[in-house]
Amino acid sequence: MPDSNSVATKQSMLAQYSVEHCEPVNPLLEEIVEFTLANTEYPQMLTGRQEGRLLKLLAHLCDAKRALEIGMFTGYSALSVAEALPVDGILITLDINQSYGEIARGFFDRSEHGDKIEIKIGPALDSIKLLAQAEEHLRYFDFVFIDADKPNYVNYYEAVLPLVRQNGLIVVDNVHYSGLVLDETDDTNARGIKNFNEHVKDDQRVDRVMLDIRDGIYLLRKR
Ligand SMILES: C[S@@+](CC[C@H](N)C(=O)[O-])C[C@H]1O[C@@H](n2cnc3c(N)ncnc32)[C@H](O)[C@@H]1O
Known part of the structure; x- marks a missing residue:
């Protein structure tokens, strides 16, 4: 039987192999990674090539x-x-975070896709409440990606689900939370994620598939 070290090594090599076999990204995305690694405190928050390509494909x-x-x-x-x-x-x-807004806008303005992106700075729940009050044709979404503060995941989900069109997709990041979802834990973020995962596990309003790539990704299709 292979020892657990060699299994772990192979898993990490396969993870790298998978990343390398995803479509390459454009140089501006590479630049965002370099900038984020050099200039921000928590660069591990980046989704990166594999998840970024997955988001693009799903959208x-x-x-x-x-x-x-x-x-x-x-x-x-x-x-x-x-x-x-x-x-x-x-x-x-x-x-x-206002400063993230300024950094991101700088990159968006250099992209041929930047005109499609509108940034709203403020607590996300407040922004979603305002979006829900927009005219009817401006208050639906085909695709939603949830990747902010973990204790609010259930609130984000409940706030956006009415705004997602039928067959629309909600993608939720970090649903394994570095494996802490398997543990009894006092970590507020991990508890937020565990709570969210239990909340949607049997939710008949959506189709539900959890992927064990990167930090865990939940795919939820609105029925
Ligand atoms: C994991 S990072 C997002 C990573 C990003 N999706 C990417 O791929 O690079 C989480 C972000 O959520 C933001 N955030 C945290 N709490 C928030 C809140 N209450 N409302 C809006 N944004 C929040 C943080 O400022 C941070 O930029």
């Missing part, structure tokens, strides 16, 4: 024209999703 598959992101950071996932939108498509992306 394409659901013919997304209107997309919403909760948790933008320096703009990597936003720009990845925007690549999949038509020229008259829109991604509204939410973040609480």
Whole structure:
């Protein structure tokens, strides 16, 4: 029987192999990674190449024209999703941090997809409440990516589900939370994620598939 070290090594080699076999990203996305590693405190928040390409592919598959992101950071996932939108498509992306907004806008302005991205700075729940009050044709989304503060995941989900069109997709990041979902834990973020996972596990309003790539990704299709 192989020892656990060699199994772990092979798993990590396969993870790297999988990343290398995803479609390459454009140089601006590489630049966002370099900038984020050099200039921000928590660069591990980046989604990166594999998940970014997955988001783009999923947004394409659901013919997304209107997309919403909760948790933008320096703009990597936003720009990845925007690549999949038509020229008259829109991604509204939410973040609480003004300086991330300025950094991301700088990158978006240099991208051919940047015009499709609208940034809203402030607590995401407040921004979603305002979006829900927009005119009817402006308050639906085909695709939503949830990747902000973990204790609010259930609140984000419940706030956006009424805004997602039938067959629309909600993608939720970090649903394994570094494996802490398997443990009894006092970590507030891990508890937020565990709570969210239990909340949607039997939710008949959506189809539910959890993927064990990267930090765990939940795919939820609105019925
Ligand atoms: C994991 S990062 C997002 C990473 C991003 N999706 C990417 O791929 O690069 C989480 C982001 O959520 C933002 N955030 C945290 N709490 C928030 C809140 N209450 N409302 C809006 N954004 C929030 C943080 O400022 C941070 O930029």
